[in-house]
Amino acid sequence: MDVEALRTFVTVAEVGQFQAAADELGVSQQAVSKRIAALERHIEVPLLVRTSRGSRLSLDGQVFLPHAKKVLAAVAQAEQAVRPGSRPLRVDVLNRRIAPAQAVYRFYRSHPEVGLDAVTLSTENAAQAAQAVLEGTVDASFRALPADQVPAGISGERLLDAPLELLVGPGHPLADAPWVRPADLAGHRIWIPGIQPGTEWAAFYRALSDAFGLSIDALGPNFGDEALMDALADSASLATLVGSGDRYLWTQTHDLRRIPLRDPTPVYPHVLLFRSGDQHPVLAALREHLRTTGPRAPHDVWAPSWVDR
Amino acid sequence: MDVEALRTFVTVAEVGQFQAAADELGVSQQAVSKRIAALERHIEVPLLVRTSRGSRLSLDGQVFLPHAKKVLAAVAQAEQAVRPGSRPLRVDVLNRRIAPAQAVYRFYRSHPEVGLDAVTLSTENAAQAAQAVLEGTVDASFRALPADQVPAGISGERLLDAPLELLVGPGHPLADAPWVRPADLAGHRIWIPGIQPGTEWAAFYRALSDAFGLSIDALGPNFGDEALMDALADSASLATLVGSGDRYLWTQTHDLRRIPLRDPTPVYPHVLLFRSGDQHPVLAALREHLRTTGPRAPHDVWAPSWVDR
DNA sequence: TACTTCCACAACCTTCCGTTGTGTCTGGTC
DNA sequence: GACCAGACACAACGGAAGGTTGTGGAAGTA
Numbered sequence: 113m114d115v116e117a118l119r120t121f122v123t124v125a126e127v128g129q130f131q132a133a134a135d136e137l138g139v140s141q142q143a144v145s146k147r148i149a150a151l152e153r154h155i156e157v158p159l160l161v162r163t164s165r166g167s168r169l170s171l172d173g174q175v176f177l178p179h180a181k182k183v184l185a186a187v188a189q190a191e192q193a194v195r196p197g198s199r200p201l202r203v204d205v206l207n208r209r210i211a212p213a214q215a216v217y218r219f220y221r222s223h224p225e226v227g228l229d230a231v232t233l234s235t236e237n238a239a240q241a242a243q244a245v246l247e248g249t250v251d252a253s254f255r256a257l258p259a260d261q262v263p264a265g266i267s268g269e270r271l272l273d274a275p276l277e278l279l280v281g282p283g284h285p286l287a288d289a290p291w292v293r294p295a296d297l298a299g300h301r302i303w304i305p306g307i308q309p310g311t312e313w314a315a316f317y318r319a320l321s322d323a324f325g326l327s328i329d330a331l332g333p334n335f336g337d338e339a340l341m342d343a344l345a346d347s348a349s350l351a352t353l354v355g356s357g358d359r360y361l362w363t364q365t366h367d368l369r370r371i372p373l374r375d376p377t378p379v380y381p382h383v384l385l386f387r388s389g390d391q392h393p394v395l396a397a398l399r400e401h402l403r404t405t406g407p408r409a410p411h412d413v414w415a416p417s418w419v420d421r
Numbered sequence: 422m423d424v425e426a427l428r429t430f431v432t433v434a435e436v437g438q439f440q441a442a443a444d445e446l447g448v449s450q451q452a453v454s455k456r457i458a459a460l461e462r463h464i465e466v467p468l469l470v471r472t473s474r475g476s477r478l479s480l481d482g483q484v485f486l487p488h489a490k491k492v493l494a495a496v497a498q499a500e501q502a503v504r505p506g507s508r509p510l511r512v513d514v515l516n517r518r519i520a521p522a523q524a525v526y527r528f529y530r531s532h533p534e535v536g537l538d539a540v541t542l543s544t545e546n547a548a549q550a551a552q553a554v555l556e557g558t559v560d561a562s563f564r565a566l567p568a569d570q571v572p573a574g575i576s577g578e579r580l581l582d583a584p585l586e587l588l589v590g591p592g593h594p595l596a597d598a599p600w601v602r603p604a605d606l607a608g609h610r611i612w613i614p615g616i617q618p619g620t621e622w623a624a625f626y627r628a629l630s631d632a633f634g635l636s637i638d639a640l641g642p643n644f645g646d647e648a649l650m651d652a653l654a655d656s657a658s659l660a661t662l663v664g665s666g667d668r669y670l671w672t673q674t675h676d677l678r679r680i681p682l683r684d685p686t687p688v689y690p691h692v693l694l695f696r697s698g699d700q701h702p703v704l705a706a707l708r709e710h711l712r713t714t715g716p717r718a719p720h721d722v723w724a725p726s727w728v729d730r
Numbered sequence: 731t732a733c734t735t736c737c738a739c740a741a742c743c744t745t746c747c748g749t750t751g752t753g754t755c756t757g758g759t760c
Numbered sequence: 761g762a763c764c765a766g767a768c769a770c771a772a773c774g775g776a777a778g779g780t781t782g783t784g785g786a787a788g789t790a
Contacts, residue, residue, distance in 0.1 A: 145737065438766095
């Protein structure tokens with residue numbers, strides 16, 4: 113049972129003759145003859161009555177026609193169901209740094225008609241996220257993944273740079289600076305708890321430390337954000353780094369200062385991972401949107417050398 | 422979009438791995454790979470996630486699976502709809518001689534569970550009836566058609582012989598005979614109105630006339646059965662011929678005699694016409710039923726030489 | 731009778747499909 | 761840590777199926 117044969121049968125039934133159906137289908141009249149003959153041979157019942165002035169449906173053909181149409185409709189519906197864009201785009205927005213979530217939300221606000229689901233994968237590892245994209249769990253994921261580590265079948269585009277800011281308590285020596293250079297942080301203790309080894313976060317802060325001679329304790333024990341904020345507020349030497357777009361609830365409950373970093377501005381580079389060749393129109397629109405309106409730091413920025421640019 | 426590819430996809434989705442699906446479908450694992458790959462290429466979306474321990478559905482695959490199943494169900498339903506026996510057998514039973522209608526009715530009484538429609542085609546011509554069978558307007562038709570005139574694609578089986586009886590008024594010389602020979606009718610006027618020239622009826626009565634030297638007025642004007650009955654009842658020389666199974670309403674309202682014909686018994690031979698190779702089980706059952714229980718005259722009968730058998 | 735229309739048949743060719751053989755990757759095991 | 765087994769993909773080959781052109785026959789029409 114060939115779908116094309118069914119389509120041919122329906123066409124012949126509607127136009128009433130083989131030649132016209134052949135023209136409509138873009139094949140030769142003989143091909144139509146063959147398809148109909150094969151279909152009739154398959155179901156062992158004559159469907160069309162051939163006359164000298166065309167063809168019309170036999171009794172069985174009249175019975176069969178609506179069923180054939182139903183099959184074709186089901187086929188079209190199946191194709192429609194997986195057509196790019198008929199399903200909301202599932203984007204993995206990180207929960208740790210919320211810049212991607214904000215950017216995706218802004219995109220959604222400016223294109224409210226598109227289908228878009230923002231989810232958060234439980235994977236902390238960029239490679240696992242890439243795998244999830246490859247497997248179709250999500251359609252795209254924001255990660256900081258070196259371009260050469262992007263697995264086959266996955267494309268990556270660096271679309272979002274999240275500038276880092278210093279977060280210190282009021283007693284910190286840099287608490288009143290309008291901005292600081294990364295190199296100024298040398299000698300200060302920087303604590304960024306909750307980073308798991310083997311993740312791109314760890315690699316990022318290691319690269320940052322190496323680049324500016326900092327002492328960042330990114331792999332230490334995590335006592336929770338509340339404990340970190342308490343420690344910052346009380347300490348004259350402890351600092352942490354947050355994304356400039358991040359909004360932490362405890363910045364309102366603690367007297368902390370957010371100080372921009374410049375010269376250069378360290379940015380956490382988000383690479384949007386997606387399946388190579390994915391035709392989803394929302395994905396294309398999201399990429400275009402981020403390329404033009406994405407909040408990338410305007411002037412000299414620093415990013416790990418292992419991230420594509 | 423190939424139906425076999427859909428079937429393969431559904432099988433893989435259900436059993437979870439290519440090899441097992443290949444076994445179930447009776448093809449090689451590589452063929453399954455190709456089919457799935459072709460399907461994914463066609464809809465431009467990955468449906469299955471290949472792992473080292475089998476395959477599972479991707480997000481799009483989960484969306485696609487029910488649609489694929491729906492297509493397969495529609496295909497199965499379409500095939501079922503035209504399967505021989507899923508539709509009642511349409512049999513053309515003649516209205517002029519009701520022996521076929523009686524025989525079909527008896528068959529239906531003994532097989533009440535079968536689907537059977539008895540209709541009466543408006544064609545008076547056997548060739549037209551054969552054409553109607555060929556075109557599927559009906560599945561079978563009782564006609565007296567020479568075997569060599571059966572068109573291509575149509576098979577004929579002589580299954581029903583309707584013996585003729587003489588119908589005369591009480592004043593007819595043969596009115597009190599227990600039976601008569603056809604040759605005895607020579608010299609008597611026999612009127613069989615309503616026969617159209619060019620029909621098998623006309624040919625039958627012409628053959629009957631020639632065989633026994635009768636004078637049958639079969640092509641005369643038709644004033645209606647009532648007029649014929651009146652004429653028979655009043656006439657001392659007029660007769661007509663009826664099928665022995667026929668029940669005419671006016672045999673109860675007129676004092677007429679039905680006299681069997683013997684030595685030999687002229688029979689009107691009904692050939693059941695049907696499409697060659699028709700697999701309809703009711704057709705086969707009807708043929709078998711008529712072969713064994715059909716009311717065929719037991720001993721020497723006469724039929725036109727141009728009819729088979 | 732000649733002509734047109736419409737479908738079927740035949741021959742040829744291309745394309746696609748299925749098979750066998752082999753490769754690669756992953757996960758478990760000794 | 762290297763090996764092995766399972767699972768899917770790739771390559772090459774053979775055959776079948778479907779498409780095309782060319783032709784024929786049947787029925788209606790001028």
